Amino acid sequence: MRDFACFGESGVQIADASSSSSSSSSSKNAQNQVTCIYQTQLGSRSCIITITWTKNLVGQGLSISIDDSTNQSLGKLEIKPWLFSKKKGSKCLDSDKMKAEVFWDLSAAKFGPGPEPLEGFYVAILFDLEMVLLLGDMNKEAYRKTGTSLPPSNAVFIAKREHLFGKKLYCTKAQFCNNGRIHDVVIECDTIGLKDPCLEIRIDRKRVMQVKRLLWKFRGNQTILVDGIPVEVFWDVHSWLFDAPVGSAVFMFHTRIAADKLPWSSSQVFGETQLRDLGFSLILHAWKNE
Structure with missing residues (x-):
């Protein structure tokens, strides 16, 4: 950024x-690359979450990175763009600085001309079993899959x-x-x-x-x-x-x-x-x- x-x-x-x-x-x-930046809290720590959607000849891709307020990396996740071979799944971002979980379901996602999905998907990031970022229109499915409950995330879309x-x-x-x-x-x-x-x-x-x-x-x-x-x-x-x-x-x-x-x-x-x-x-x- x-x-x-x-x-x-x-x-x-x-x-x-x-x-x-x-x-x-x-x-x-x-x-066909769109990058979105969100600011949120991981516990008492202010963090930046970067979501990058990509699209090329072999399919759609997604990468997620989490950085603290000093731009130090706390964790990264990349879903390779080979026809979304992992259209649904979860992964733990575990480092010596933090532990977060990412859940995603893009199996029914609908796309326009660009790489960013329009509907039929969710991407959820959890920290200490609390939702810190939730994207997409499948909120009920996301909360049911992650086992969390309302209130929704307090992430702010900044760029x-x-x-x-x-x-x-x-x-x-x-x-x-x-x-x-x-x-x-x-x-x-x-x-x-x-x-x-x-x-x-x-x-x-x-x-x-x-x-x-x-x-x-x-x-x-x-x-x-x-x-x-x-x-x-x-x-x-x-x-x-x-x-x-x-x-x-x-x-x-x-x-x-x-x-x-x-x-x-x-x-x-x-x-x-x-x-x-x-x-x-x-x-x-x-x-x-x-």
Whole structure:
């Protein structure tokens, strides 16, 4: 997570290797990967749980990592993407620092075009026989399988990174705050053969942002309102305009806490702890189809 982005006073600059334009293989490797970051408590310890969904020619995959607030690894689990040979199961993450259990059932999961399941699944993480993270729509099955009871987990969804592909339109769904509404997000930008390309962002079909003179404003930021909440939008489309067709443009939607609490600086690189303190961040890497 610390490699996602660093922020300058005039916009967003990318530190993630997957957005590098050094090789066209970056786009291929980035295809169909979604990373979600959650903050929760393991006993008295604040921890970060990273869920990464992947998809390739041999099937769907899932990896889980748990780190403490100092980025020290507490445990990892990987389900290899060979047609989900382990579509249902459990595993104990046992180390000298903690002991947690992971339960999953993806046998009836339904997927859209991306690697993240839409419904018919659960992924549950337990610590001291208590549910610390529960994903999916099969809550009853998860609690019955794990032998736990309500209340549900208190994990907070703090960040998500996703790779999008298109020629002019880039579409996804986003939840800008924990337990908030799910919105349709569309980024539209045609840069082919245009002397003055324009960038437009729509949420639920409503235009919330438009950037003209994009050749001069290829990096920047602007505040929009979503559900009455201020959301800072950062964009960097330099690769679209000057490095095409190799590089990706990068967009970040950040739910702000308060303007005076946002310590943007040219040298600041935000990690999991900072993102947790500042709100929710959605990072989108938009690749142009060749």
